[in-house]
Amino acid sequence: xxxxxxxxxxxxxxxxxxxxxxxxxxxxxxxxxxxxxxxxxxxxxxxxxxxxxxxxxxxxxxxxxxxxxxxxxxxxxxxxxxxxxxxxxxxxxxxxxxxxxxxxxxxxxxxxxxxxxxxxxxxxxxxxxxxxxxxxxxxxxxxxxxxxxxxxxxxxxxxxxxxxxxxxxxxxxxxxxxxxxxxxxxxxxxxxxxxxxxxxxxxxxxxxxxxxxxxxxxxxxxxxxxxxxxxxxxxxxxxxxxxxxxxxxxxxxxxxxxxxxxxxxxxxxxxxxxxxxxxxxxxxxxxxxxxxxxxxxxxxxxxxxxxxxxxxxxxxxxxxxxxxxxxxxxxxxx
Amino acid sequence: xxxxxxxxxxxxxxxxxxxxxxxxxxxxxxxxxxxxxxxxxxxxxxxxxxxxxxxxxxxxxxxxxxxxxxxxxxxxxxxxxxxxxxxxxxxxxxxxxxxxxxxxxxxxxxxxxxxxxxxxxxxxxxxxxxxxxxxxxxxxxxxxxxxxxxxxxxxxxxxxxxxxxxxxxxxxxxxxxxxxxxxxxxxxxxxxxxxxxxxxxxxxxxxxxxxxxxxxxxxxxxxxxxxxxxxxxxxxxxxxxxxxxxxxxxxxx
Numbered sequence: 264x265x266x267x268x269x270x271x272x273x274x275x276x277x278x279x280x281x282x283x284x285x286x287x288x289x290x291x292x293x294x295x296x297x298x299x300x301x302x303x304x305x306x307x308x309x310x311x312x313x314x315x316x317x318x319x320x321x322x323x324x325x326x327x328x329x330x331x332x333x334x335x336x337x338x339x340x341x342x343x344x345x346x347x348x349x350x351x352x353x354x355x356x357x358x359x360x361x362x363x364x365x366x367x368x369x370x371x372x373x374x375x376x377x378x379x380x381x382x383x384x385x386x387x388x389x390x391x392x393x394x395x396x397x398x399x400x401x402x403x404x405x406x407x408x409x410x411x412x413x414x415x416x417x418x419x420x421x422x423x424x425x426x427x428x429x430x431x432x433x434x435x436x437x438x439x440x441x442x443x444x445x446x447x448x449x450x451x452x453x454x455x456x457x458x459x460x461x462x463x464x465x466x467x468x469x470x471x472x473x474x475x476x477x478x479x480x481x482x483x484x485x486x487x488x489x490x491x492x493x494x495x496x497x498x499x500x501x502x503x504x505x506x507x508x509x510x511x512x513x514x515x516x517x518x519x520x521x522x523x524x525x526x527x528x529x530x531x532x533x534x535x536x537x538x539x540x541x542x543x544x545x546x547x548x549x550x551x552x553x554x555x556x557x558x559x560x561x562x563x564x565x566x567x568x569x570x571x572x573x574x575x576x577x578x579x580x581x582x583x584x585x586x587x588x589x590x591x592x593x594x595x596x597x
Numbered sequence: 598x599x600x601x602x603x604x605x606x607x608x609x610x611x612x613x614x615x616x617x618x619x620x621x622x623x624x625x626x627x628x629x630x631x632x633x634x635x636x637x638x639x640x641x642x643x644x645x646x647x648x649x650x651x652x653x654x655x656x657x658x659x660x661x662x663x664x665x666x667x668x669x670x671x672x673x674x675x676x677x678x679x680x681x682x683x684x685x686x687x688x689x690x691x692x693x694x695x696x697x698x699x700x701x702x703x704x705x706x707x708x709x710x711x712x713x714x715x716x717x718x719x720x721x722x723x724x725x726x727x728x729x730x731x732x733x734x735x736x737x738x739x740x741x742x743x744x745x746x747x748x749x750x751x752x753x754x755x756x757x758x759x760x761x762x763x764x765x766x767x768x769x770x771x772x773x774x775x776x777x778x779x780x781x782x783x784x785x786x787x788x789x790x791x792x793x794x795x796x797x798x799x800x801x802x803x804x805x806x807x808x809x810x811x812x813x814x815x816x817x818x819x820x821x822x823x824x825x826x827x828x829x830x831x832x833x834x835x836x837x838x839x840x841x842x843x844x845x846x847x848x849x850x
Contacts, residue, residue, distance in 0.1 A: 267689075348685035481699055483686050484745070487679045491647050492749075493672030493700045538686040538729075 267537050274535045278549040282330065285556035289326040290318065292563050324455045329559045330552040331458075331465050332450070332518045335510040337551020338544060340525025342472045345479035345540030346503050347412070350533075351588065353525045354511045357411065357504060358394045358418025360522075363515040364446055365422040365429075366390025371442045372429045383445075387516020388464060391508040394418050398504060411500065448519035448574020450559050461513040468510025469548070471502050476541030483540060521574045523581020524551050530588060599625045599674065599752045601646060601663075601784065605654035608641050615641045617808045618654070623786055625752055628779035630795040631788045632819075633805035634829055639788045640680055642805065643755050646786065647677040658753075672700035676751030680758050680788075682742045687729040690722055690741050697748030713748050719774055720744040736767040743771060753784045760794065772798050792833070792844035796820055804828060816842070826850050 295317050336354060343352045354360055363386075370376040370386035401414035433439040478499045481489035490496055515521075528550040529543055536542035555573070558580075562571045602622035608615045616638045623629055623646075631639045644650040648663050648671050656663040658674065676697070684693055694716055698709045717723050720740040725733065730741055743759060756775065760768040768791070776798050779785040789795045795802055796816040804812040804819050806828040812819040825833050834845040 477699055480696060483684055483688060483693070484696060484742075485679060485682060485685070487644065487647075487649050488677065488682060490649050491672060491675070491677035491679075492696070493669035495668060533686075537692060538688045539692060540686065 271536055271542055274546060282549050282553050285553050286326050286330060289329060289556050289560055290322045292560050324453050324458045325450050327458050328453050328517060329450050329556045331462055332514040333524060333555025334548040334552040335465055335514040336524035337528040338469060338472050338548040339507045339511050341529040341543045341547035342475055342503055344529050350530055354507055357398060357415040359391045359508050359511045360515055360520055361419040361422035362394035363387040363390040363512045364520055365426045367516060368426050368429050368442050371438055388512045391512020395504050395508040445519045447572035448521040449572045450518055451570060453517060457517045461517045464513035465510045468506045471506030473544055475503060476544055479540035519574055522578050524554055524577055527581055527584050528554055599659055601658050601753050603656045606645060606656060607653045608645055608650055615808055619810055621803055621810060621813060623784045625784045626782050627801060628776055628785045628799050629801045629803060630799035631803050632795050637805040638808040639805055640757050643757050643788055647675055647755050669700045674751060675753045676746040676749050678742060678746045678756040678759055684730040687731040689727050690730055691726040693730050693741055694744045694748050697745040712750050716744040716748040719747055736763050739763055754778060755786050757788045796842045796844055820844055
């Protein structure tokens with residue numbers, strides 16, 4: 264085994280251990296003290312106990328969603344950066360986040376979300392799928408990166424404009440508040456209903472993204488060279504965009520917009536895998552899961568009267584990071 | 598013997614005909630230079646031969662239509678080195694060169710390791726193998742990109758201006774490596790701007806002008822005062838120094 268391979272195996276094992284650790288810690292953090300003794304319910308002795316209820320109905324779905332959402336953001340960020348060959352790319356760049364948010368806002372606005380709880384996640388997924396279809400129409404069969412970015416900008420601005428319009432016209436200020444809070448991004452008060460709704464889509468999206476590795480490696484050389492190595496770029500792009508839409512759409516729908524994870528995680532982990540876009544995919548999924556689980560633990564521990572929203576925390580860490588990244592890249596260019 | 602041929606090849610980009618009715622063929626073991634003024638369609642012809650371009654007319658690989666050949670199969674036969682290629686991530690030299698083995702799959706690629714070693718040695722990269730590609734000089738990087746194509750051991754090797762921007766030493770290195778591959782049985786088709794390198798290394802030269810084949814034959818047949826005047830609008834001094842042919846563009850006409 265070469266030294267780089269050994270480092271990769273070590274990295275994967277280390278990250279897996281950290282993810283399991285963060286997952287377990289996440290189960291025991293919250294306003295109500297739940298100890299190991301409350302988990303007796305797990306073995307069927309006292310399923311009605313409050314502790315067990317809190318654990319199984321609140322903590323467990325929250326931790327599962329934390330990992331799933333984080334892994335989705337990390338993985339899709341790594342895939343998009345590899346495809347676009349740009350370390351500043353993010354799932355938001357192809358318009359999926361904005362469009363998912365718009366459809367969720369429509370669900371709020373029409374009152375659907377109030378009368379039918381699942382309207383929100385379903386709306387998010389529909390929005391992501393709509394963004395993908397629009398991007399396919401705008402970018403067509405042309406497989407160039409620039410067209411994809413421009414189409415993403417167009418979709419994002421359109422979705423942003425429509426979201427503002429909906430908020431502007433909102434007859435009910437409470438609905439507007441609800442929308443704004445949802446857009447901040449959070450994992451609080453999620454149930455297993457959310458898990459069952461989102462996780463199947465997320466899993467299918469992961470599969471599509473994880474199998475892109477070789478194509479992303481080939482794209483290191485540029486698009487013509489990748490095509491000359493036998494890759495069908497139009498099909499690669501379709502898989503990338505669909506995989507991102509399914510996983511990020513479902514994740515955004517249950518958690519709201521959680522930014523910068525897809526940017527920060529692949530960037531930090533890239534040196535660990537020798538900058539290989541293929542090896543970066545599984546590593547970034549684990550890293551994203553760890554980051555969101557940890558951030559979600561921190562928001563529950565912060566001593567504020569109201570819980571800080573998860574999306575706010577990731578943005579507060581992520582935005583300065585983005586600035587530093589920009590400065591570093593500029594220095595490299597000089 | 599493998600043969601790559603075009604018949605009545607026409608390529609239009611944005612309503613403009615870049616190549617018009619181009620018919621030519623290439624066989625394994627020969628070194629062919631594609632020359633012509635800027636915009637003559639050299640790169641487009643090379644891309645079409647690599648299967649990277651929509652076209653009308655016919656391109657065949659051993660009498661089989663190029664478009665009908667499975668992509669990976671095609672990639673195992675035809676290697677393509679693009680113009681001003683680059684590496685977008687700071688991966689190691691060895692990792693970049695191994696990308697040339699992608700068409701062979703991960704599992705049943707027994708020759709992979711040996712092919713990569715040979716390619717690294719051919720391009721004199723063994724001492725650099727663990728360096729990051731982005732930290733290399735332009736000449737070193739050009740050799741790495743060439744080694745990537747050689748690692749696939751293609752029967753047909755297409756290279757678009759592989760010596761552009763290289764110093765004379767590296768130009769000769771790259772041309773000699775390519776020439777050796779042709780001598781070793783590959784068809785090597787190279788887009789060149791340097792006419793001296795073309796007459797010195799190529800057995801056959803194809804001169805493109807405004808998207809059509811203006812001349813196709815031995816260097817002596819193609820590099821004539823008339824052709825140079827018609828296509829490039831130049832007058833050139835030609836001759837031999839110590840048995841090495843040269844073409845020196847002297848003046849515009």
